[in-house]
Amino acid sequence: MKRLLTVLCLLTLILVVASCAGFAEVDENQITEIPEEEIEPQSIEERKEVTISMVGDIIFYGSVESYMKKYGDHYLLESYGPLMKKSDIVLGNLETSISKRGVPVEDKQYTFRGKPEALKTLKNNNFTAVSIANNHVLDYGVEAFLDTLNYLEKYELLYAGGGRNKEEALKGILIEKNGIKVGFLAFTKVVPLVEWYAGKNKPGIIGAYMVHEKEFVKAIKDMKQNCDVLVVSVHWGKESSTVIREEEQYIGRRMIDAGADIIMGHHPHVVQGIEIYKGKPIFYSLGNFIFTKSRNDLNNKTIMANVTVDKEGNIIDINIIPGNIINGKPTPMEGAEKDSFIKHLNKMNVNYVVN
Numbered sequence: 001m002k003r004l005l006t007v008l009c010l011l012t013l014i015l016v017v018a019s020c021a022g023f024a025e026v027d028e029n030q031i032t033e034i035p036e037e038e039i040e041p042q043s044i045e046e047r048k049e050v051t052i053s054m055v056g057d058i059i060f061y062g063s064v065e066s067y068m069k070k071y072g073d074h075y076l077l078e079s080y081g082p083l084m085k086k087s088d089i090v091l092g093n094l095e096t097s098i099s100k101r102g103v104p105v106e107d108k109q110y111t112f113r114g115k116p117e118a119l120k121t122l123k124n125n126n127f128t129a130v131s132i133a134n135n136h137v138l139d140y141g142v143e144a145f146l147d148t149l150n151y152l153e154k155y156e157l158l159y160a161g162g163g164r165n166k167e168e169a170l171k172g173i174l175i176e177k178n179g180i181k182v183g184f185l186a187f188t189k190v191v192p193l194v195e196w197y198a199g200k201n202k203p204g205i206i207g208a209y210m211v212h213e214k215e216f217v218k219a220i221k222d223m224k225q226n227c228d229v230l231v232v233s234v235h236w237g238k239e240s241s242t243v244i245r246e247e248e249q250y251i252g253r254r255m256i257d258a259g260a261d262i263i264m265g266h267h268p269h270v271v272q273g274i275e276i277y278k279g280k281p282i283f284y285s286l287g288n289f290i291f292t293k294s295r296n297d298l299n300n301k302t303i304m305a306n307v308t309v310d311k312e313g314n315i316i317d318i319n320i321i322p323g324n325i326i327n328g329k330p331t332p333m334e335g336a337e338k339d340s341f342i343k344h345l346n347k348m349n350v351n352y353v354v355n
């Protein structure tokens, strides 16, 4: 009797084990067979996305130039460069003319000019394009401005917001990465002289004041017809102020209503808050990036905004990398300093929280 019970128990155990193994086998087949053949090609298509890195004001002047002479041009992007190389597209604001000639505009407090070879450092660190719509690109006159365009072309950097005539300045650029067409347009709401505006046959830049509303809305709508994702750069805001003004908020939102997916702002020289409007980010000010030292400590802080976006313009991820600008060179913050800056940023943010 005892032996019979033992045999029965063993038989039951074998049956249980066998049925479990059988079940596992069927289950595995179900997992491996169906997705590989039918679902995967589609999911690869769905996974199409690009990561865009954006930074603020870049100059190669004054003490920045001295540090380049001392340590070599590559020194400037030793810290952020490796991070930029991980991105598909890198954008920034070229807050300077690039030339060996020209004379500074009269009665202007600050006038910037940088050596052409400095652009090579941007190119070598994965920069794709720069905005030239700002209050410094014509600091050394039209000749130096035209040199700036020529040198950007020579070093294979694209540019938006300015050009040899208004048509070129307004039309922006298209960058295709990972099967996604990314458009880039640039405007400025800080224009020192009316002569700086581009004309039908006149080199110059493109404005983003309220008076230009119709023009920038049309440019954005036109561009959005030719691209999947549209980044708009705007030079605006009050210098050294962390307050987001109503005018900038109105313009930023208007640009998104017209079809922009990401707004990258700069000019205040300090980082300002972030707003998510209709699911799209407005970085009101990315702050300085490659810049001279300021007595105001907030001017020596920066952020790089990394945005991952899909073909439909949906924002997949936002990653903010704060940094310090020391001796002209931006370097990502770490530890307690980073935590405290993110706290400061979150206090300024409209409706977005950086973790």
Ligand SMILES: [Zn+2]
Pocket: 095, 134, 135, 136, 190, 235, 266, 267
């Ligand atoms: Zn500026």
